[in-house]
Amino acid sequence: xxxxxxxxxxxxxxxxxxxxxxxxxxxxxxxxxxxxxxxxxxxxxxxxxxxxxxxxxxxxxxxxxxxxxxxxxxxxxxxxxxxxxxxxxxxxxxxxxxxxxxxxxxxxxxxxxxxxxxxxxxxxxxxxxxxxxxxxxxxxxxxxxxxxxxxxxxxx
Amino acid sequence: xxxxxxxxxxxxxxxxxxxxxxxxxxxxxxxxxxxxxxxxxxxxxxxxxxxxxxxxxxxxxxxxxxxxxxxxxxxxxxxxxxxxxxxxxxxxxxxxxxxxxxxxxxxxxxxxxxxxxxxxxxxxxxxxxxxxxxxxxxxxxxxxxxxxxxxxxxxxxxxxxxxxxxxxxxxxxxxxxxxxxxxxxxxxxxxxxxxxxxxxxxxxxxxxxxxxxxxxxxxxxxxxxxxxxxxxxxxxxxxxxxxxxxxxxxxxxxxxxxxxxxxxxxxxxxxxxxxxxxxxxxxxxxxxxxxxxxxxxxxxxxxxxxxxxxxxxxxxxxxxxxxxxxxxxxxxxxxxxxxxxxxxxxxxxxxxxxxxxxxxxxxxxxxxxxxxxxxxxxxxxxxxxxxxxxxxxxxxxxxxxxxxxxxxxxxxxxxxxxxxxxxxxxxxxxxxxxxxxxxxxxxxxxxxxxxxxxxxxxxxxxxxxxxxxxxxxxxxxxxxxxxxxxxxxxxxxxxxxxx
Numbered sequence: 001x002x003x004x005x006x007x008x009x010x011x012x013x014x015x016x017x018x019x020x021x022x023x024x025x026x027x028x029x030x031x032x033x034x035x036x037x038x039x040x041x042x043x044x045x046x047x048x049x050x051x052x053x054x055x056x057x058x059x060x061x062x063x064x065x066x067x068x069x070x071x072x073x074x075x076x077x078x079x080x081x082x083x084x085x086x087x088x089x090x091x092x093x094x095x096x097x098x099x100x101x102x103x104x105x106x107x108x109x110x111x112x113x114x115x116x117x118x119x120x121x122x123x124x125x126x127x128x129x130x131x132x133x134x135x136x137x138x139x140x141x142x143x144x145x146x147x148x149x150x151x152x153x154x155x156x
Numbered sequence: 157x158x159x160x161x162x163x164x165x166x167x168x169x170x171x172x173x174x175x176x177x178x179x180x181x182x183x184x185x186x187x188x189x190x191x192x193x194x195x196x197x198x199x200x201x202x203x204x205x206x207x208x209x210x211x212x213x214x215x216x217x218x219x220x221x222x223x224x225x226x227x228x229x230x231x232x233x234x235x236x237x238x239x240x241x242x243x244x245x246x247x248x249x250x251x252x253x254x255x256x257x258x259x260x261x262x263x264x265x266x267x268x269x270x271x272x273x274x275x276x277x278x279x280x281x282x283x284x285x286x287x288x289x290x291x292x293x294x295x296x297x298x299x300x301x302x303x304x305x306x307x308x309x310x311x312x313x314x315x316x317x318x319x320x321x322x323x324x325x326x327x328x329x330x331x332x333x334x335x336x337x338x339x340x341x342x343x344x345x346x347x348x349x350x351x352x353x354x355x356x357x358x359x360x361x362x363x364x365x366x367x368x369x370x371x372x373x374x375x376x377x378x379x380x381x382x383x384x385x386x387x388x389x390x391x392x393x394x395x396x397x398x399x400x401x402x403x404x405x406x407x408x409x410x411x412x413x414x415x416x417x418x419x420x421x422x423x424x425x426x427x428x429x430x431x432x433x434x435x436x437x438x439x440x441x442x443x444x445x446x447x448x449x450x451x452x453x454x455x456x457x458x459x460x461x462x463x464x465x466x467x468x469x470x471x472x473x474x475x476x477x478x479x480x481x482x483x484x485x486x487x488x489x490x491x492x493x494x495x496x497x498x499x500x501x502x503x504x505x506x507x508x509x510x511x512x513x514x515x516x517x518x519x520x521x522x523x524x525x526x527x528x529x530x531x532x533x534x535x536x537x538x539x540x541x542x543x544x545x546x547x548x549x550x551x552x553x554x555x556x557x558x559x560x561x562x563x564x565x566x567x568x569x570x571x572x573x574x575x576x577x578x579x580x581x582x583x584x585x586x587x588x589x590x591x592x593x594x595x596x597x598x599x600x601x602x603x604x605x606x607x608x609x610x611x612x613x614x615x616x617x618x619x620x621x622x623x624x625x626x627x628x629x630x631x632x633x634x635x636x637x638x639x640x641x642x643x644x645x646x647x648x649x650x651x652x653x654x655x
Contacts, residue, residue, distance in 0.1 A: 013586050015328055024334050027349045040274055040608040042341040046348060049337060049600070053330035060323055069321070071587040081382035084373060088550075092557055097567045105557065109550035115379055118546035131551055135558060145206045145562035 010064035024050035041141035084115025099149010105132035159289050166513025169214060170521055178215045179518045182222020183525045189223070191537045192229020193240045194374050195552055198484040198594070201492070203261055203559045208495045214511045216492065218518040221472075224485050225277060225519065229526045230469050232269040233537050235301040236262060237390050245464040252449065252456030254390070255571035259452050263394030265533055268454055270404045271398070275407075275525040276414035276462035280469025281519045283418045288505070288516075291477040293500035300609035301620050305630035308602040312634045315592035317641065324588045332596025335360055338394050342601075343608060347600040355568055362491045362598060364392055364560045366484075368573040369590050371556035373580025375549045380581070396531060406458040409439050412461025420463075421470020421482075431467045432460035469519065476500055476512060477603070484591050489597040536559075629633035 028046040063069060088111025109128035110121055118124055137139035139145040169175060189200045199219050231246040232325045236253035249269060273345050273553070289628030298306070315325035338349040350356040359462040391430065413435045422433040439459040440449045449456055474480040479500035481487035493500050505512055507548060562572040583590065614620035 003286075005513065009582075010260050010586055013582050013588075016582075020334075022330070024349070027351070031348050036386040039163070040349060040611050041345075042344045044335070045600075045604045045607070046337050049330050053327065056327045056330060062329060063323065066205055069324070069586060073250070075381050076428055077380045078382040081379040082376065085379040085549075085553075088250045088553065089372075092553075093567055093570050094569065096561060102555075105419070105554045108557065109547075112375065112550040112553050113546035116382060116546035116549050124547070124550070126552065127547060128554075129443070131554055133553060139206075139562060140427045140604050143204075143206050144210050145558065146565060147558055148565055 006065050007068055010069050011061070014057060014061035014064045016109075017053065018061060021050055021054035021057050024053065033061065046139060081117075082117040084111050088112045088115070096148075096150075098150070100152055101147045102132045102152055105135070159286060162289075162513045163285055163517060164511065165510070165523070166517030167520075169510055169514030170218065170517035175215060175218050175514065176276060177516060177519065178211075178219045178521050179222045180525055182219040183226040183522050183529055185222035185529045186226020186228075187230035187529055187537060188525065188540055190227035191233050191237065191540050192230075192543070192548065194371075194378070194549065196231075196370065196485075197224050198366060198488055199370040199483055200227070202363045202370070202487045203555055205488070205492055205495065205585065206365050206562060207429070208492050210450035213496045213498060213508070214514045215512065216496075217489070217515045220309050220492065221519055222522050222525075223464075223470060224489070224530075226526055227431045227485075227523050228277070228465050229270060229273050229530045230495055230537065231287070232273065232457075233266060233530070233534065234541065236265045236269065237392070237538065239542060244483055245429055245432055245467075246461075247429070248460040249457055249464075251436070252453050255450070255452035256454065257390040257393070259402070260393045260492075261452065262390060262392050262394045263452060263474045264398055264402050265394075265452075266392075267396050267398050267531060268423075268559065270400060270527060270530040270534075270582055272406065272410040272413065272458045272524055273463040273530075274463040275410045277465040277469060277523045278520065279411075279414040279525075281516065281523065284469050284473055285516055286520070288473055288652070289476050291473060292502045292505050295477050298478075298502075298626065299624070300606040300613065301624050301627040302630060303604055304606040304610055305621060305627040305634070306478065306480060307599055307606065309630055309634040310474075310482055310599060311592075311596065312638045314482065315589075316638045321587070322638075322642075324586075326421075326511075326591070328583070328588050329592035329596045332654045333600040335365060336597040336600030338541035339565075345539060355566065359473060360572065360597075361563050361569070362488060362594075364569055364573045364599060365576050366594060367556045367559040367596070369575030369580040369583075371552050372573060372577025373584055375553055375583040377584040378545075378549065380585070381589075387438060389538075389541055392535065396527050396534065402454055402484050404452050407421075409459035410462040411418075413459040414466040416469075416472040417463035417466030421467030423472040425618075431463040435459040435463035470518075476504060476515075477502060481502075481595060481599065484594045487595050491598055506585050 018031065024046070028043055028050050031046065031092050033043070033073040091111060092108040094102045095107055096123040106125060106128040109131060110124045114121060136147065136149065141145060185200060186197060189197060202221050204219065204223070207219065228245070232253065234248050234252035235246040236257050239250050239254040241340065253269065256262065311329055316322040316385055339357055340347055340357050347357055351469035361369045416435050416438070417431040420434075436456055436459060439455040440446055443449065443453065443455050446455060469484050470482050474482055475486045475490065479490065479568070481490045490500060498504065555574065557570065560569050563569055565626045578592065609619065610620055620627070621631060
């Protein structure tokens with residue numbers, strides 16, 4: 001059954017893929033050609049991958065416009081929940097370089113929990129602090145992953 | 157006999173206290189992430205990648221293998237009690253298992269899943285033990301041209317065969333290939349796709365992409381549909397002991413599942429979903445109670461669960477003998493090998509015998525540990541399932557942050573992870589598969605390398621891929637895999653019209 005109305009999101013996703021393919025083709029064309037002898041130029045695989053994506057993306061675009069992907073109808077976006085998660089991610093990126101991982105992690109944790117319907121920000125803050133410190137010590141001391149304590153450096 | 161001696165040596169490695177501990181921690185972690193919806197073994201291994209800088213390769217891989225096997229066990233618990241398959245390979249388990257739990261038979265469902273996983277996992281590991289050396293013999297005869305053609309099979313299989321739409325799968329494969337190109341070309345030293353940014357010269361970290369696609373995208377996706385639907389956790393009811401009738405109805409599906417699962421995992425066209433579907437179908441055909449299917453038939457849990465564990469063992473075969481990952485977790489394990497500077501492939505069995513056989517032996521050990529962890533201790537995992545969603549997803553994103561930021565303490569890495577997460581959100585929303593992107597990204601550079609080596613050997617003659625018989629056969633298989641199902645569908649559609 002052909003659908004009369006193309007789904008906006010499907011068209012947008014296909015168009016975005018076409019765009020990525022074009023950017024990728026442009027980047028391939030600016031790869032400096034090596035003066036060093038090589039049997040296969042460093043541009044061959046990028047050409048294949050980029051033009052492959054372009055062809056597939058164009059077919060997908062056609063499919064989205066005329067037939068639809070045939071996936072089930074998507075549910076309406078819950079902007080409140082999504083907004084909280086996005087806010088948490090933004091706060092995380094803003095705080096981690098300045099105040100350090102522990103603060104960023106607590107902010108992220110509280111916002112995401114709020115987004116998923118938690119109504120107890122104080123309790124979440126407490127859990128967040130425990131989680132941040134616990135995982136900081138675990139990764140930093142056990143795995144040797146340096147995530148930086150920020151302004152708490154020297155205290156932890 | 158050589159194999160048995162090597163295996164004995166492997167047990168000597170695996171049974172040291174340190175390695176037992178690594179195996180145990182891996183199994184514990186693996187079961188936990190398998191149980192928790194939203195995180196899986198691929199994400200966990202990606203988060204644990206930094207451990208490769210800390211401990212010897214053997215220990216790290218024993219840990220990873222424990223996570224990998226453990227998640228297969230844990231996933232079934234979630235499917236049965238929550239009807240939310242933790243892993244794609246346990247979708248079928250949810251069909252019958254959840255019905256059994258609704259009927260108050262959660263206990264037997266969990267028991268047949270755990271014992272079936274053990275039986276099939278062990279059979280799969282035995283098969284791996286004895287077939288892997290044979291595959292190595294064959295693999296030593298393959299040149300770069302054959303390797304390239306093998307990778308083409310893997311690419312076609314993950315993108316065009318598995319999954320709902322070949323087009324969307326291929327789009328993701330090419331996206332992954334493009335991601336894999338970013339950075340300095342190793343052969344000529346030219347920067348590619350770096351947009352002039354120094355940060356991109358080293359390429360994009362696998363960890364960042366994997367964590368972005370799995371943790372960030374998954375959380376965003378669930379947030380967008382938060383207000384719709386809640387899952388209901390069913391109580392653990394019914395004895396964990398299987399009745400005589402349950403045993404009688406379970407053991408044949410276990411064995412059949414193992415026989416179906418291993419080969420599917422082992423051929424480069426792997427994937428654990430297909431054998432579970434096949435096993436379910438066969439059990440329904442063979443059952444003396446076909447009317448129970450769809451209403452909680454124990455065979456429908458026993459067979460597919462066995463199949464998915466056997467295929468998990470199977471996936472390790474091309475991974476270890478050929479360096480060819482066919483699942484996302486295996487692909488990330490391959491990048492762990494690379495971070496040790498080890499190239500998996502036939503030579504691995506000669507140069508890293510202790511590592512390979514220690515790993516294989518630890519799979520036997522892990523299976524025993526997992527049986528104990530999952531059967532008597534199933535109550536513990538049910539408690540983990542009760543972690544409320546707000547705190548669970550908050551925690552997942554905190555760990556994701558550590559994974560991305562810990563690579564080089566760069567906020568840019570974090571933002572790249574977010575960007576990948578947003579792309580992943582759209583992929584989920586419009587049903588684009590994730591696996592081709594990850595496998596393309598990790599396997600793409602290896603394919604390019606083989607391609608170049610092949611052309612260097614043939615002195616630029618591109619027909620080398622079709623004039624060398626084995627390579628030509630591989631390419632023919634890839635072609636068949638890609639076109640076969642479509643031709644079949646077209647033929648099936650045309651037939652009633654003709655009749």
